[in-house]
Amino acid sequence: MDALRRGFFMGLFSETAPEPPTVEVNCSCAPAVPSTPPALEDSNEIGVSAYLFLGVWMVVLYYISHTIWLERHRFLQTQAAHQAGFATYLTYRFGHWYAWTQAASVKVLLVLSATLLVVGGLGHSVLSQSSIQESLWRSWIWIADPDGGESALPGGHAVGVVVSIGGMLIFALLLSLITSAFEDFLWQIRHGSLPVVEGDHIVILGYDRSAIWMIEELCTAMETSGGGLIAILASEGKAEVENWIQHADINLRNSSVVVRTGQAYNEEDLTKVAVQTARRIVLLANKKVSREEADAQSLNALLTLQGLDYTPSKERCTIVECCLVRNQNLFRSLASGPMQVLATQDFLGQLLVEASRQRGLSQVISQTLGFDGMEFYIAEVSGIEGWKFGDLLFALGSSIPIGYMNGAQAVLVPSMEYIFTGHERLICLSEDASTLVKSITPGMREKAMKAKHVRWSAAKSLPGSVKEQVAHESITVIIGWNEGIGSIVHEVDQAVGPNSTVMIYSPQDEDVREEYLDKCQVRLNYKYQNVTVEHEQGALGARYRLEALPLEKAQKIFILAEKMVECEDEKDRLTVATLLQVRDILRVRGTCKPDLVILPQVLGKRAEKNCWKSGLIDYINSNRLACQVLAQVCQSPSICSLFAELLLGNTAR
Numbered sequence: 001m002d003a004l005r006r007g008f009f010m011g012l013f014s015e016t017a018p019e020p021p022t023v024e025v026n027c028s029c030a031p032a033v034p035s036t037p038p039a040l041e042d043s044n045e046i047g048v049s050a051y052l053f054l055g056v057w058m059v060v061l062y063y064i065s066h067t068i069w070l071e072r073h074r075f076l077q078t079q080a081a082h083q084a085g086f087a088t089y090l091t092y093r094f095g096h097w098y099a100w101t102q103a104a105s106v107k108v109l110l111v112l113s114a115t116l117l118v119v120g121g122l123g124h125s126v127l128s129q130s131s132i133q134e135s136l137w138r139s140w141i142w143i144a145d146p147d148g149g150e151s152a153l154p155g156g157h158a159v160g161v162v163v164s165i166g167g168m169l170i171f172a173l174l175l176s177l178i179t180s181a182f183e184d185f186l187w188q189i190r191h192g193s194l195p196v197v198e199g200d201h202i203v204i205l206g207y208d209r210s211a212i213w214m215i216e217e218l219c220t221a222m223e224t225s226g227g228g229l230i231a232i233l234a235s236e237g238k239a240e241v242e243n244w245i246q247h248a249d250i251n252l253r254n255s256s257v258v259v260r261t262g263q264a265y266n267e268e269d270l271t272k273v274a275v276q277t278a279r280r281i282v283l284l285a286n287k288k289v290s291r292e293e294a295d296a297q298s299l300n301a302l303l304t305l306q307g308l309d310y311t312p313s314k315e316r317c318t319i320v321e322c323c324l325v326r327n328q329n330l331f332r333s334l335a336s337g338p339m340q341v342l343a344t345q346d347f348l349g350q351l352l353v354e355a356s357r358q359r360g361l362s363q364v365i366s367q368t369l370g371f372d373g374m375e376f377y378i379a380e381v382s383g384i385e386g387w388k389f390g391d392l393l394f395a396l397g398s399s400i401p402i403g404y405m406n407g408a409q410a411v412l413v414p415s416m417e418y419i420f421t422g423h424e425r426l427i428c429l430s431e432d433a434s435t436l437v438k439s440i441t442p443g444m445r446e447k448a449m450k451a452k453h454v455r456w457s458a459a460k461s462l463p464g465s466v467k468e469q470v471a472h473e474s475i476t477v478i479i480g481w482n483e484g485i486g487s488i489v490h491e492v493d494q495a496v497g498p499n500s501t502v503m504i505y506s507p508q509d510e511d512v513r514e515e516y517l518d519k520c521q522v523r524l525n526y527k528y529q530n531v532t533v534e535h536e537q538g539a540l541g542a543r544y545r546l547e548a549l550p551l552e553k554a555q556k557i558f559i560l561a562e563k564m565v566e567c568e569d570e571k572d573r574l575t576v577a578t579l580l581q582v583r584d585i586l587r588v589r590g591t592c593k594p595d596l597v598i599l600p601q602v603l604g605k606r607a608e609k610n611c612w613k614s615g616l617i618d619y620i621n622s623n624r625l626a627c628q629v630l631a632q633v634c635q636s637p638s639i640c641s642l643f644a645e646l647l648l649g650n651t652a653r
Helices: 002-012 038-077 086-100 104-128 132-144 156-190 211-221 238-247 267-272 291-306 325-333 344-355 361-369 444-460 485-495 510-524 543-547 568-589 605-613 622-635 637-648
Strands: 202-205 229-234 256-261 280-283 317-321 339-342 375-379 400-406 409-412 425-430 475-479 500-506 531-537 556-559 597-602
Touching (some): 229 267, 267 291, 291 325, 325 510, 344 485, 543 568, 568 605, 622 637
C-alpha cells in the first residue's frame, strides 16, 4: 500500500504519468542478494587499474635499478675508475644505449612520465590523505594541464607545483621528439630514403646527365599506353637529380619519374626502387671512370641483383650497358632472368664513322633510332609464306620491312629474291605499333605488284645513280680525345684504302694516346692494316696549332668531346668553338671541298642548337644516341639482336 501511495503522489508532481508499480512476489525461501551500487563498482575498477599501474611501474623501477647495479659491477671490473667517476661512466653507457636502441626517445619519455605520475600521486595521497586512485588522477591532470592551485587541500599546492613543472618539462621533451621525428621524415623525403611502392615499372640504376635523353625517349614510347612510372636510383642527391630533370624541360607525356638515392650494388638501396616488382631494369655504366672500372661496378651490381627475390613476371628483363665487348658473355652469365647486354660506346664510334660517309646521314640515324618518327619493330605477320622480300616491300602500307628474324638471328636487307617460309618475323620501320600489318591476304599480292612496277619505273627515271663507294687512300683528322677513339680508328681503318693517314690532335700526351690505341687493338683482336696514326699535341682552342694540321687535304674531320675537360657543358663549348675555328680556317684558305664532312661529337641540347645556328647539320649527339638505343631495347628487348647486327654485321650500311 505504501508503494501505491508513493506512486500516486509522485504522479501528481511529475509531468508524465508514472508507470504502474509492479509488485513482485518472491515465493522462494532464499535470502535476497543485495545489489552493488554502480558508483562502487566503478570505484573498484579504478582502484584495480591504479594498483596494476603501480605494479608495472615497480617492475620497471626494479629493472632500471638492477641495470644500474650491473653497470656498477661492470664499472668496477673494467677498472675504469681511474678515468672518471661512476656518474660519468653511467652517462657514457646511457649514450651508447640511446644510440643503438630503437625508439629510445619514446621509452625514455614514457619512463619519465610514469615516474612523475607515480611520485606526484603518492605525494598527493600522503599529504592530502586522498585515495591513491584519486591522487594518481589529479597528478595526471597536473601533468596534462598545469594548474597546481586547483587543489584546496593542504599539501596539494606544493605537489601540484612540482608535478606541473615536471609536466611542462615532459611536454617540452614530447614536442622536441615530435619535431625530431618529423624532421627525420622530411630528411628521408628530401634524400630519397623512402621506398617506392610500385609494380610493372621501369627502374634505371645509375644516373648521369645523359640519362635525361633516355627518360625523354621512354616517356615518348609509353605515351600510347597512357604513361608509366620510371624509378631512378642515383648516387647523387635526390634534390640534385630532380633539379636536373626539371631544368631539362622534359615532356613526361603522362608518365611519372621518382628518384631515390643509393648504390646499385647495395641490396637495401635496390629495394628502395622496388626492383623485385619492376618490368624493366636498366643498368647504366658509370662514364666518370675508365671502362674497366665501369664494368667492374656493373658486375658487382649484377651480383646483387642475382640474389634478390623477384616477383614472377614474364615481362621482366634486365638491360645492361657494357663498356668492353669482351665482358658481354661474363655479364650474361650473371643473369637472374632475361637479360640484354649492349656495348653502346663502341656502337657510338661505329655510328660516328658511318654518319661521315654522306652529308646529312647523321640526322637520319638520329631520327631512326628515336621514338619521335619511325621506330623499329619486330612483328609476326601471318600469310608471308611464298612472298619474295622485294614484293613484300610494297605490301605493308606505311610500314617498311628492312629484314627478318630467323629465330634469334637478325638478317637485314636480304636479297630481293629471298622467299619467306612463313616462320620468320619481320623487322619493320613503322610510326607506331598500331600501324603494323598483322596479316597478308591473297588479294594484296596484285596491289603490291602494281605499286612495285610504278615505283621502280619512277626510280629508273631519276637522274644519276647511287655509286658504290670505293676505298682509297685518304687523310682523316681527329681533333680531341676520349675513350671512344679506339672504335673510331678501327672503323676508319676498315673504311679507307691502304696507305691512309689518321691525324690525331689533342692536349693529351702522345705516349698515353699510343698506349691506349695499342690496348684497343688488343681488346678488339685487330691490328690496323690501312692507316698510319700520327699525333699532334696542343690546346684545342689554339688557332695557330689548328692551322698546322692538314685540314684542306682531309676527306673527313672528326671533332670529339675532349676527355681532359670534366664538365659536359664545357666540353660542348670547346667542341663548338673548335668547329668554328676549323670552318673559318678552311674558308680563309678557300679549300673547303663540297664533299668534306666535318662531324663534331656533342653531348647536350645547347650544343645541338649552336650547331644548327652555325648552319651545320652533321653532328652526332653521343649521349642521345646511346640512350635512344637503350630505350629501344628497354621497350622491346628482342630488338637487341637487330642492333647487334647493325654493330657487327655487314649486311647493311
